[in-house]
Amino acid sequence: MGLQSAQSPGHPDRSALTSGRESAFHPVECQVTWWDNGSMASVSGNAAQGHDSPAVTIRDLFIRRGRTVVFDGLSLQIPRGQITGLLGPSGCGKTTLMRAVVGVQKIHGGTVEVLGEPAGARALRSLVAYDTQTASVYDDLTVRQNLNYFARIVGADREATERVAHEVGMTSNLRSLVANLSGGQRSRVSLAVALLGDPELIVLDEPTVGLDPTLRQELWMLFRSLAQRGITVLVTSHVMDEALHCDRLLLMREGKIIADTTPTGLLKDTGTTNPDAAFLELIARSEQRLEPGHGKHAAQQESS
Numbered sequence: 439m440g441l442q443s444a445q446s447p448g449h450p451d452r453s454a455l456t457s458g459r460e461s462a463f464h465p466v467e468c469q470v471t472w473w474d475n476g477s478m479a480s481v482s483g484n485a486a487q488g489h490d491s492p493a494v495t496i497r498d499l500f501i502r503r504g505r506t507v508v509f510d511g512l513s514l515q516i517p518r519g520q521i522t523g524l525l526g527p528s529g530c531g532k533t534t535l536m537r538a539v540v541g542v543q544k545i546h547g548g549t550v551e552v553l554g555e556p557a558g559a560r561a562l563r564s565l566v567a568y569d570t571q572t573a574s575v576y577d578d579l580t581v582r583q584n585l586n587y588f589a590r591i592v593g594a595d596r597e598a599t600e601r602v603a604h605e606v607g608m609t610s611n612l613r614s615l616v617a618n619l620s621g622g623q624r625s626r627v628s629l630a631v632a633l634l635g636d637p638e639l640i641v642l643d644e645p646t647v648g649l650d651p652t653l654r655q656e657l658w659m660l661f662r663s664l665a666q667r668g669i670t671v672l673v674t675s676h677v678m679d680e681a682l683h684c685d686r687l688l689l690m691r692e693g694k695i696i697a698d699t700t701p702t703g704l705l706k707d708t709g710t711t712n713p714d715a716a717f718l719e720l721i722a723r724s725e726q727r728l729e730p731g732h733g734k735h736a737a738q739q740e741s742s
């Protein structure tokens with residue numbers, strides 16, 4: 439049984455893994471890829487072509503939550519062995535997309551393929567880890583007790599507890615009660631739990647929210663070390679500055695990917711010097727493209 443069915447506090451939908459993985463880390467250089475009405479307009483650069491199949495392929499995704507249509511024909515790919523940042527303002531659909539990738543979100547159309555399997559497939563329970571927005575650990579247990587508990591659930595051995603504690607820099611806190619930890623330390627324990635099964639894909643929803651700059655920097659270094667080991671890291675943030683830590687960027691607004699790019703490509707193609715300004719420029723461009731007289735609409739009008 440994977441952690442997907444574990445009853446962790448507030449978050450019953452965590453999964454984790456055990457198995458061999460690709461060990462390649464390939465930096466990407468690709469241009470901004472524009473998307474139109476949820477369809478891929480063009481694919482450019484090494485990441486899209488890749489040395490291997492993508493970790494995640496989403497086609498024509500349609501999701502409704504309550505009365506809100508969150509995605510209406512979303513398509514994208516996430517390469518393996520890299521840090522992909524899904525960035526966008528609050529409410530644009532980041533968490534819903536994460537949920538779809540880990541297979542806990544009801545979808546109303548389209549497909550979500552993860553590591554070659556439909557999202558949520560049994561075979562993925564041991565391959566995909568999901569670290570939700572709120573740290574999913576028990577306050578009244580020590581760090582070691584939490585890790586031992588979740589290790590048993592995913593079938594990891596006792597050594598795994600020591601290994602993941604070391605990976606997240608919490609070895610000296612193993613005997614501490616989680617209730618007594620700082621926010622950053624709690625996030626680390628939660629991440630350690632996600633790593634227990636040795637995942638191929640780790641999905642992190644706003645892992646740095648509420649943390650001070652030093653802790654955020656440390657966490658990003660940790661994510662980098664995971665990617666360097668070949669783990670695919672998919673991380674959301676609404677802080678645009680965090681874009682600079684990623685290999686690949688998916689910029690989202692109102693349920694649409696408005697750019698699929700790299701940090702370098704983002705700044706270069708928008709002619710800006712910081713990610714905030716770049717994002718604003720992309721929004722302006724995407725709105726301009728939707729106005730009559732521009733882009734696809736203009737072409738349709740001209741041909742009719």
Ligand SMILES: Nc1ncnc2c1ncn2[C@@H]1O[C@H](COP(=O)(O)OP(=O)(O)OP(=O)(O)O)[C@@H](O)[C@H]1O
Pocket residue numbers: 503504505506508526527528529530531532533534535676
């Ligand atoms: N349980 C729900 N029921 C109905 N609508 C929901 C539910 N959860 C989210 N939504 C709506 O779906 C849309 C996308 O929400 P989502 O949480 O995916 O955005 P987000 O980008 O992750 O936001 P944040 O950065 O604030 O976490 C929003 O309009 C939100 O109001």
